[in-house]
Amino acid sequence: MHPLELPFSRAGHDRAAHRRTEPDLVGRLRADPSTRVLALHGGRLAVVGQEIPRATLLPPAALLDAPVDASWAFLGEADGTAYLSVVLPDGDETLPPGAAAWAGLRQIVLGQSGALAAAEPDVVLVHGLSVAAVALAGWHSTHRRCGRCGEPTAVVQAGWARHCPVDERETYPRTDPAVIMAVVDDADRILLGHAATWPAGRFSTLAGFVEAGEALEDTVRREVAEETGVVVGTSPGDVVYRGSQAWPFPASLMLGFRARAVATAVQTDDEEVTDARWFTRDELAAAAASGEVGLPGRHSIARALIEEWFGRELPAR
Numbered sequence: 683m684h685p686l687e688l689p690f691s692r693a694g695h696d697r698a699a700h701r702r703t704e705p706d707l708v709g710r711l712r713a714d715p716s717t718r719v720l721a722l723h724g725g726r727l728a729v730v731g732q733e734i735p736r737a738t739l740l741p742p743a744a745l746l747d748a749p750v751d752a753s754w755a756f757l758g759e760a761d762g763t764a765y766l767s768v769v770l771p772d773g774d775e776t777l778p779p780g781a782a783a784w785a786g787l788r789q790i791v792l793g794q795s796g797a798l799a800a801a802e803p804d805v806v807l808v809h810g811l812s813v814a815a816v817a818l819a820g821w822h823s824t825h826r827r828c829g830r831c832g833e834p835t836a837v838v839q840a841g842w843a844r845h846c847p848v849d850e851r852e853t854y855p856r857t858d859p860a861v862i863m864a865v866v867d868d869a870d871r872i873l874l875g876h877a878a879t880w881p882a883g884r885f886s887t888l889a890g891f892v893e894a895g896e897a898l899e900d901t902v903r904r905e906v907a908e909e910t911g912v913v914v915g916t917s918p919g920d921v922v923y924r925g926s927q928a929w930p931f932p933a934s935l936m937l938g939f940r941a942r943a944v945a946t947a948v949q950t951d952d953e954e955v956t957d958a959r960w961f962t963r964d965e966l967a968a969a970a971a972s973g974e975v976g977l978p979g980r981h982s983i984a985r986a987l988i989e990e991w992f993g994r995e996l997p998a999r
């Protein structure tokens with residue numbers, strides 16, 4: 683198979699991880715007027731743009747009034763510009779000057795219309811910075827204390843680790859791997875499922891979290907079997923990696939696969955997945971065009987996996 687085209691599988695910035703231990707890196711970059719800052723509050727980003735919101739890249743001067751307990755991080759650099767994020771404390775929702783609104787990352791991602799040129803360098807840059815900033819902020823918000831002894835921890839490494847002063851232990855942002863798969867049978871049909879929590883008619887690829895001590899290929903087979911009763915093969919090539927997408931809601935990494943079904947009878951679990959159907963290309967094209975079936979968003983890995991099987995873009999929702 684050719685490489686899968688995923689619009690956001692590469693970032694537009696260099697994380698420059700080697701700089702995180704420079705003395706007072708964040709303080710020095712805050713004093714540099716060429717630095718740009720992404721501001722967050724309550725898990726949402728300060729954005730500009732109405733229909734297609736995108737994170738505002740603010741000069742440090744816009745955040746001179748940031749409270750002392752705001753939490754800063756060094757996101758990286760691109761073309762000589764350094765990028766920081768700042769999480770403003772709960773309570774005060776005042777927008778920094780230059781920002782139009784607070785918006786969640788989900789709203790930003792889903793707001794990107796099909797017309798948006800995801801290949802544009804600045805779109806990729808802002809998206810990559812936004813995903814990293816939200817993922818990092820989410821981790822800090824739930825890891826303020828040491829997981830071993832319970833003491834409050836301090837932010838170190840320019841926002842990329844927390845340090846426990848009691849047992850000298852450092853913890854790092856965690857990412858939870860999840861698999862997402864296009865299951866295809868030998869008649870070249872695709873299996874799509876409908877989750878209990880989705881609007882009527884919405885169908886997408888199956889997905890699920892990797893369990894402790896589990897290989898990705900086994901997760902693919904287990905999740906497909908649990909949710910739909912369909913059996914994915916164990917031969918070489920029956921589960922093939924296709925690409926990934928960061929999905930910080932709150933901390934997932936979606937790992938995309940193509941999987942080959944060797945038994946196709948559908949029996950949904952009726953808990954997570956309440957319906958699952960095999961579609962030929964003609965059936966899916968007709969169902970999507972008529973609105974009978976709603977497909978995942980234009981820039982999602984689910985959409986990319988479905989369209990890779992389909993062979994071209996499917997009609998928009």
Ligand SMILES: [Zn+2]
Binds near residue numbers: 829833846850851
């Ligand atoms: Zn500790």
